[in-house]
Amino acid sequence: MRFDGTKDYVATDDLKVAVNAAVTLRRPLLVKGEPGTGKTVLAHEIAKATGAPLIEWNVKSTTKAHQGLYEYDAVARLRDGQLGDERVHDISNYIRRGKLWEAFTSPDLPVLLIDEIDKADIEFPNDLLQELDRMEFHVYETKETVKAADRPIVVITSNNEKELPDAFLRRCFFHYIKFPDRETMQEIINVHFPDIQGVLVKKAMDIFYDVRDVPGLKKKPSTSELLDWLKLLLSEDMPLEVLQSQDPSKAIPPLHGALLKNEQDVMLFERLAFMAKREAR
Amino acid sequence: MFFNFMDELRAAGINASLKEHLVLLEALDKEVIRRSPVDFYYLSRATVVKDEGLLDRFDQVFSKVFKGIETSYGMEEQEIPLDWLKAVAEKFLDEEEMKKIESLGTWDEIMEALKERLEEQEKRHEGGSKWIGTGGTSPFGNSGFNPEGVRIGGEGGQKKAIKVWDKREFQNLDNTKQLGTRNIKVALRRLRKFAREGAADELDIDRTINGTAKKGWLDIHMRPERHNAVKLLLFLDVGGSMDPFIKLCEELFSAATSEFKNLEFFYFHNCVYEGVWKDNRRRFSERTNTWDILHKYGHDYKLIFVGDASMSPYEITHPGGSVEHFNEEAGVTWLQRMTNTYPATAWLNPVPEKQWGYSQSVKIVKELMNDRMYPLTLEGLGDAMKELTRKQG
16 A cells, blocks of 8 residues: 555655555654645545545544543433433443544544644643554443554644654654645645646745745745635636736735735735835835 | 664754664565655654654754765775665665676675775766766765665765755754744643632532432532643843843743733843832832732742843842842842742743853852753743642652
8 A cells, every 4th residue: 555645635755755654554643734734634635545434533622532432421321220211231332432443443444533633631642642552442331442453544633732742752653744845836736726827826826925925924824725815816717917916015915815814914914015105106 | 773873863862762763674674665765764754753843953963874974985085884884775775776786796895895996096086887986886985876876965966865854944943943922832831730620510420420329319510620720920021131032022921821820920120129010111100029929929839030130240149239229138139039939930031041151140040040040942941841840849
């Protein structure tokens, strides 16, 4: 099984090596990078490329590690006990399987995506050490051990809001998706908009990289924002001249809402435009 | 294999353990990569580096380890590290290439030949098929091991290989660099102590089950939600020599106020004396007596000073040394009182650590703090938080 990117996803060489290492050795792959550089999409694409089912576990600030294994619904059992329901005698009726359980027992080898692991509590990754290392865990209520027959492919994404513990990192391969350079960006755009006009792309990329270079931006636009913006430009049928206008007083790119997500950033651009206008006089 | 490489990584502060070493070997064994140095670079990077802040350092080490080899058998007569050469060649050459090279003789013969050629060789050589130098099809030297050429260092020749790590693309992520608010918040998050306080609005399942089992009817128990109960006293130096660091301190301050509910902050100038203030515009009219602070906030508060500690030594050591007023007791006395009251203390200094040695007052303050002075970088902040959460003995 080799991952070489897919027709919808441009993978750089270093990413391919990291993915293949993780797939071959069946160790978790930890992916970090600026928001919008395609961390989550990567898991989808690995699943697509290897023909494996994808199991997604979206982590939130309230997510606990054991929720990924299983949950014992004590309240439901209490209620059934009070009502005299027959089911109450079998505890396994109240065990709810989590995503990890699902992945370990899946009939086909799955890709398990643990999305935004850094959103959870600091202790969260530590609680999953053993489970991800040995790919097994014990269910205390029913005294059974759930073990993966075939170790699933695990992709973990992080936005770097919290540091992950060393012991956890040691068990992973790591890849940092850096912001794509122009060449890679061009490839990515070609993949998403096969029939787009070359001139438009060139101009749009000029503007895009200029925007990213403006010092003091709170949130730099990233790949996904560029793609949204291009989609918008295309659907609005924006004439090429608008993008090509060299008028410095129009420092704000058209349909900037797709690129700038912060009112302070928009203000910054308006100020820049104002200053440019004054200088022109 | 690669012991030297791993040692260098550890020496550079990249925490590569035996585990990573074994994983790397396992991956090579299972032929995860094509046999090319670039792929090896990518693979070892994915295996060893777990923090994008260290990518730049990894590139430097990689370049150093493999460049060092190059110069040692490239241009000058030097000891040739046979083992390494052998190891690298064995890993990177596919069978065809190995055969081609083996046609030159056994390893020992090749090495013999190499030594002879080194002696014959008088000047730097490029291209050709016999001499050692850059390029060419000779199995030795920079970009040697034809036909693909294992690029071990230098520039030119086999295009892509070395450039990848010599470019050091991840330069601006090194974590000794200064930080923005989000990062500060992350660093501050280390300083957490959970406690249950306030209104009971969460179902306590364990107690509910116990209660129900005992009483025979559904016996609901509630408990308050868990939240961060760390208490923090923040003392910020303002004015004068702190002006260049305003942005940094603002970031730290805004991150701290959003992260901690129990946060009290006060300002001081250069050194703490008998009075501090909460509003810089009214700093002469509305002062808080430092004694009051010491009495009001309990010992469990954690104390953080933020300041450059750069001043005349007299401002710390002598009564009346303050630049703004006549202080009856010396800054030393006040600093000692505060550190005695609050065992968990740290001083964050925005001045780069390298420059601390040049200022006497910094040394004095550092000593007063029992060495608990940390630079205001992501790393320093992390260390400070570690110190603050340490069990105070």
